Amino acid sequence: MEEKELRRYSRVVVDGIEQAPSRAMLRAVGFTEDDFKRPQIGIASTWSMVTPCNMHIGDLASVAAKAADAAGGKGVVFNTISVSDGISMGTPGMRYSLVSREIIADSIEAVTGAEGFDGLVAIGGCDKNMPACVMAMARLNRPAVFVYGGTIKPGVKRRDIVSVFEAVGAAAAGSISDAELLEVEQTAIPGPGACGGMYTANSMASAIEALGMSLGNSSAQEAVSAHKREDCERASQAVMNLIRADIKPLDIMTKKAFENAIAVVIALGGSTNAVLHLLAIAREADVDLSLDDFTRIGAKTPLLADVKPSGHFLMSELIEIGGIQPLMKRMLDRGLLHGDCLTVTGKTLAENLADVADYPTGQKIIRDFDNPIKADSHLAIMYGNLAPEGAVAKITGKEGLRFEGTARVFHSEEEALQAILDGSIVAGNVVVIRYEGPKGAPGMREMLSPTGAIMGKGLGSDVALITDGRFSGGSHGFVVGHVSPEAAAGGPIALLEDGDRITIDAESKQINVDLSAAELDKRRKNWRRPVSSVSRGVLAKYRVQVSSASEGAVTIPSAWEEQGDDA
DSSP, rough: OOOHTTTTTTHHHHSSGHHHHHHHHHTTTTTOGGGGGSSSEEEEEEEOOOOTTTTTTHHHEEEEEEHHHHSSSSEEEEOOOOOOHHHTSSSGGEEEEEEEHHEEEEEEHHHHHHOOOSEEEEEEEETTTTHHHHHHHHHHHHHEEEEEEOBBOGGGGGGOOOHHHHHHHHHHHHOOOHHHHHHHHOOOOOOSSSSSSHHHHHHHHHHHHHHHOOOOOOSSSSSSSSSHHHHHHHHHHHHHHHHHHHHOHHHHHOOHHHHHHHHHHHHHHHHHHHHHHHHHHHHTTTTTOOOOHHHHHHOOBBBBOBTTTSSSOOOOHHHHTTTTTHHHHHHHHHTTTTTOOBTTTTBHHHHHTTTOOOTTTOOSOOOOOSSSBBBSSSSSEEEEEOOOEEEEEEOOOOOOOEEEEEEEEEHHHHHHHHHHHTTOTTTTEEEESSSTTTTTTTTTOOOHHHHHHHHHTTTTTEEEEEEESSSTTOOEEEEEEEEEEEETTGGGGGGGOOTTTEEEEETTTTTEEEEEEEHHHHHHHOOOOOOSSOSSSHHHHHHHOOOOOOSSSSOOOHHHHHHHGGG
């Protein structure tokens, strides 16, 4: 391929006498004469000191930039934002979490498009900036590789952030003392990296690898490790190869690739957030993916990984036995993955996995197919008169497969958490948290604080929780989120009252309230949406633009597609 073709975008910015001002600006940031002849590789860094998930990514971005230079390109590092779910959890600040996914995708698109980068390496370390990076890659459709920032090392006694949330419930129940709670708080998070179980960050890292947008085992490396630095170097080399071969993200992110990602998330026992994020990425890639695809793939894909939050092992322990590549090889051999999907290596998934060794004999983290934790998916897509557009449950089987109880209705996460901690929630209750959906919060907050408190108080098998919000990957128990339509849109969840009988059935995949259609219609006529305290700023803009959770909670206006090129 000719030099100009390798510089398809950057040459518009730097070639010719009329671009002398652009070159003058670039000389000031370190460009040499030779650099103008090289493909420019944007290195999107999500570094900040806001959260341990991302605090090391600045160093990784520098490694990637140097590797891009060595591979014949010119690496240019730029930053985007990140917010911390773990820190903002249970507060009004959590409303910004899902919103940040759109802001990050927008900012990466804006910088890459404005600066004329020919390729992109994006490094993400927390669960919203990771799908955001890939969403931006789909929009731009320029050669690109995603790098996962890596998982955190375990804390004392194999603790992690969920240990702290559950310790709060244990302290409220009197099971541990305040001093013991403080000791958990002080020792659970030892340093850099994303939360250590198969929570959303590790789930999405695995999904993106299975999607073909990151290199082999990028999802299964500790944040502070030689392997992770090598991953960054290899990513920059790979993006240069993609430029030469003219392989772009939309060549990789096909319907089959998304099916691979879904299957791997299921086998690993991944987060419900993976449903939301994969739907959003697919929308950006113009791939027809729906909730029903998760049901279809889940019917034939077993849950095999005994990992936290519902299992026993941490991501660092899965890394020790080989990460997810041996699992993917097993799944491919079993016919559960599409081996012909192209990946960022320039090879197919089957070619990448051809020489991968199996797990060591005697390991207990990944079960055999004849001894699964659950024979089908733990991600149950439910419908019923409470969720006509769908809801997402995370049920591994440990919680049972059916729950029937009486509703305790709350208009916010804070109200529900207080009731759990003060003992107002008892066995047989279905905690209903509403007006926490994409439009209602606005921002669709995660409910790790109440689910952690329920588990910490020992009510995990006796209390269910449903919400139009969503769950952290660390949540477990009998929980159903993403209930759609949401309360703020007048969905049936808005019509519930204390004492209503609710049935959640994971086998029939139904969530229903024992009310007639006539009674629901009567209540709907009397319903008024509560006035929101949000009237300006990014949350107000998001509320106007955001779609239903059943569509990925994206902010791409549906009318845009219908209006055509003149929109």
